[in-house]
Amino acid sequence: MNVIQPIRGRSKPPAATLGLVDVDIHPRMKKPTDLNPWLSQRWRDHLATYGIRARHGFVGGQPPFPKAQPMACRRDAWPPGGGTPASDLDFLRFQLLDQYGMDIGVLNPLQPSGQGDNNNEFSAAMAFAVNEWQLAEWTRKEPRLRGSVVVPYDDGQASAREIEKRAGDPNFCQVLMMSRTAEPAGKSRYWPIYEAAEAAGLPVAFHAFGYSGWAMTNGGWPSFYTEEVSEHAISAQNQVVSLVVEGVFERFPKLKVVMIECGFAWVPNVAWRLDQHWTQLRGEVPHLKLKPSEYIKRNIWFSTQPMEDPERPEHILDLMEWIGWDKILFASDYPHWDFDDPLLALSGAISAEKRRDIYGGNAIKLYGL
């Protein structure tokens, strides 16, 4: 699966006539001390001494399920000049932005971003530093890139303060959370995030990942990385259900949520199931004024990579049709091993007009790019 990209001429997908927008690029730091300019001495010392402490057993946030590839990256993504994948802006330009004629790329920094750390105060300090780092090292140097406002999501108030700091800065196009929060994302402890994001006009993205501190399945811890990958879609299902049923979209009707790298084939069945059982259980949730599926249709977008792979291509059309063609956003997941090549990712069974919207039209509207 991790095939080294053949050398090809530069080429933009012909259907991307409204622009090519990649909503999932993962920039990395060159070295752990890259954030130091924006960390106080106390938190520099903390980072150096105790490091990232995720809600699982391994130091430095290294994953409890070893990846399928080193750093989960494409083998050919290590920059020739040294450093780790997606740590070198010039090589990212060469291998991604220029290669495919990308118009906009959205940065989603992952660990060591401090998100989901056991220590909320440290997480808040790290979020500020990661956001400054995105500005200094990426978005101010490359006008095609947009940052995500990294927030210490398990502290709703501190997250809202970070969003307020970034509101109105065109370098940022969304707020970034991970899909595994310490409690279901619809709970009121997270509402300050949604309130601030709605006020700032920023969508809130949930990127697959993070460790909630609970078992990764509702029946205990699985064994394999293969399972962990599936579980990303499953935790995202729980989060969509929570956001809808807790009434987040009733309270914040203009809030836009983007599920990134969570897959999307499950969206129709989650919506159907909620609607079906809501008919018997609606007495419990009188705060919902619409059918659950209507909130999903109105307020949530989904990125493509990794696209589920039906046996027959017409079934991807069914799934996308049921979700809504205006809610699907192209993502490459560069530089990860399961990268989706813009030229190959979207099935030819999808009409050119719809591919145009997925490649760029939908994201341009969503983010106001």
Added chain:
Amino acid sequence: MLQGQQVALEGRGISTLNGRGMIDVDVHPVVPNMAALTPYMDEYWRDQVVERGINTIASQNYPPNAPKTARADWKQASKVGDLQAQLLDPWGVEMAICTPLYGTQMVMNADMARAFTRALNDWTRAEWLDRDSRLRASIVLPMHDTEHAVEEIERLAPDRRFVQAQVLVMGETPAGKRQHWPVYAACVKHGLPLAIHAGSCFRHPVTSVGWPSWYLEEYSAQAQGFQSTLGSLITEGVLSKFPELKIVLLESGVTWLMPFLYRLQKTWKGTRFEIPWVDRPPIELVRDQVRLSCQPFDAPPEVVPRVLDMLGSDDMLMWASDWPHWQYDGDQAIPPGMPASLLPKLLRGNALATYARLREGVAA
């Protein structure tokens, strides 16, 4: 008999099929209280129940007064006469498999779970199987001790009216983990499918991101539990190691299945070095070995044909009333949108093909 008949079902309920040999794979006898089970316990446990004031261990999976737990016209469900009057007689059901959901599987003390589960199974046998020859039952397993679970299979398997073993979908460790394999070997030895029913043992929150606020979320989360559980059975190698084992998913919903497998199978193509014993595509394994009850189905009628097209098999779905849970009203017990051509298999044929013990004494 249904075989070969085309039954026009448009706008009509299951009572129009009366007497045509339907097999119901999911009916829930309700244990009224612990006093109903104490006659089936030894003196020590009878004494424990009384002295410690254990009046009920009803399961939080189905809060007794919640609308989903019992239809308004099915509130009485603790006696075989209730089932006969509400379901078996009016609908002409030929056979029904009892799947009790009392909280015996959830008990924390493994010895207590063993004693209470034995009592539950003996209660089912004496008060349901012995009183209506149309009934079959599940061997409810105390899964938190593998030896106890195997022992319960060995104890009850000689009674051919027990047609499967039964666990809850959310346990203490994922179903595929190797410590459970002796249970699956015992199922295979006795020709018993493993039924996995909706419900949690509450060893973990019902979502991987913690406890939700609302029962609507909790009930919805069963579908996530089934995905993880099926993923575990596939990746750990249970389906590959026990190709004769049939897995029956009960009250699981249906529509999550293929979208989940589309992702798992794609991942498997890239990571199969990690689980080399999975030497066939997961979708093929599932089509061969996994069966699902069709209540609830979880889709609006207009998409049912497309969902069935994705499923790609007529052999996987089995009809269930899910009595006394509230999934539908009146006799609309076949999910709207089901094509009439599927009914012979859905209502009877697939159950007979899945359960060797149902075939005993039944005309083909």
